[in-house]
Amino acid sequence: MHVIASFNHSIYVEMAITALEEAGIMKENIYAVPLHQRAQKLRMFDSITGSDxxxxxxLGAALAxxxxxxxxxxxxxxxxxxxxWGIIGAATGFxxxxxxxxxRQKKRAIAASSNQKSEVIVLVACVKDEIAPIQEVFWEHLAxxxxxCE
Incomplete structure (x- = not known):
């Protein structure tokens, strides 16, 4: 059996791992993996296959x-x-x-990239009797x- 939790990359991950070790879970059964952030910037324009x-x-159509x-x-x-003058007004408005x-989109992209934090995935291998206490530890530490996974 495996119990998997995702955390914000913070001190709560360390506190949860320490609490699991104090509860009797061996270090060899706890696996924590930090996720990497997106290296490339988000694209401004959508493609045919993907849209945000x-x-x-x-707004351009409305102002046009x-x-x-x-x-x-x-x-x-x-x-x-x-x-x-109608054509000139439409072009100017658009x-x-x-x-x-x-x-606006550039400002949102800058704000989103500065606020973006990575996550940590914690995987614990355990027996069926230990699932409830492990879940409780994860929830107490803001997972x-x-x-x-059975």
Whole structure:
């Protein structure tokens, strides 16, 4: 039997391992593995096969519509006509919206990469009678999740 738990990389991992050793689990039966963080930065634009659920098109499309309406309205007064000023307004609105979305996405990516912490997976080999105390130790020491493999 194996009991597996994931922890944030913190002092609680060491405290949980020490508590397991004090409870009679031998060191040879406890295995802790730190997970490595992503080495490459997240991509800004999605590919055909994968998407992160955010869109850089939405705000640009909304502002393009609003600016096209305003541009075509003032186009009746300005030289060039409403069609030309509607196209200019749509292009300007889309570029402004796209720029705002890209800058927000970059700020989110920077914040997410600075807040990202690695995790530690702890695996304990045990007999069936020791599962409940091991789970209790893991939960007391703030494990993210605990699983039992039979």
């Amino acid at each position: 659920g955010t869109s850089l098109f939405d 519509t609003a600016c096209a309406v305003i541009g075509s309205s003032y186009g009746f007064i300005l030289t060039g006509g409403p069609i030309l 570029l402004v919206g796209f720029t705002i979305d890209v800058s 993210y999740g605990v699983a039992i």
